[in-house]
Amino acid sequence: MTEETMKAVRxxxxxxPEVLVHEDVPRxxxxxxxVLVRVHAAGINPPDWYLRRxxxxxxxxxxxxxxxPVIPGSDISGVVAAVGGPDAGWNVGDEVFGLVRFPGFASGYAEYxxxxxxxxxxxxxxxxxxxAAAVPMAGLTAFQFLHKRLGYQGGGPAVVVGAAGGVGHLALQLLRLAGAREVIAVASGRHEEFLRDLGADRFVDYTRTPVAEAVADADLLVDTVGGPEAHRLLPALRRGGRLVSVFLGDYRPERAAELGVVxxxxxxxxxxxxxxxxELAALLADGRIRVALDGVYPLREAAAAHRRAEQGHIQGKIVLRVVE
Structure with missing residues (x-):
């Protein structure tokens, strides 16, 4: 490998997952x-395997x-190695992280x-x-929707479905910080201790009890799962309650209207x-929110990381270690 090349997964x-190849590519x-970032770690997100497929x-x-050929990846954390001009606003040596060029593709599974x-x-x-590489897409998904779009400032019971995953475990903490009177975490039973430690007031094991049987009159429900059965969540909300979806789901708009759910x-x-x-970094810096890791894989084992990600039931995030 020369100064003009780098290792990347393409x-x-x-x-x-086997189509992901660890190889030399142009820098x-x-x-x-x-800015050119020397990537130390890259986060894995659903759009990465959507792209791969x-x-x-x-x-x-x-x-x-x-x-x-294409290099997947949008979440990176690393050190500024070069700047493209005086307007960059960063200096060589600065430690940075970010969700890069999204929606779009940033080629984050790489040394640079x-x-x-x-x-x-x-x-x-x-x-x-x-x-840090575990935060950007998941954290911004929760933060931008709750604070920028909904203007969430607290209220009645708030439910997070799929609360142990990347977006879910961060949304749970942001809801608690914003003043939800009760935060209800929905996940499989093995995640209960993890979610209570993050601040969940109540826990619902969806494998044992349907959400709409365990929860009533919720003010807000954040669904990070979606899917064809998503409409079964509607009765958990009060009339005038709001349902936020992260992934596509069948929410039966006509049924939602009957129930008065937004x-x-x-x-x-x-x-x-x-x-x-x-803004998220400030919350992370003083421990008001925490990011959890399900697993860390070397860059060369990106295929194994994708296989784990697609199995689901993740607790936090999966990250590729680029600098050993």
């Missing part, structure tokens, strides 16, 4: 308003046009990645690069924002 065809060069979960007419300067925030000193689904997308991430 796919040359769409398919199963990118930052342009105006961009050729977006086969999206209707053909809506699929992004993208041709291999180019990022728009505005997509980055300063990494909290209290966090290592592994923990749906927030299908019209919003998390976006890169260094300024929003800086």
């Amino acid at each position: 796919l040359h065809a769409f398919g199963e 990118p060069v930052p342009g105006p308003g961009e 050729g977006f086969d979960n999206i209707p053909a007419e809506l699929r992004p046009v993208l041709s291999p 990645a180019v990022a728009p300067a505005a997509d980055l925030a300063r990494k909290p000193a209290a966090l290592g690069h592994i923990e 749906l927030h689904e299908g019209t919003w997308q998390v976006r890169s924002s260094g300024s929003d991430l800086a």
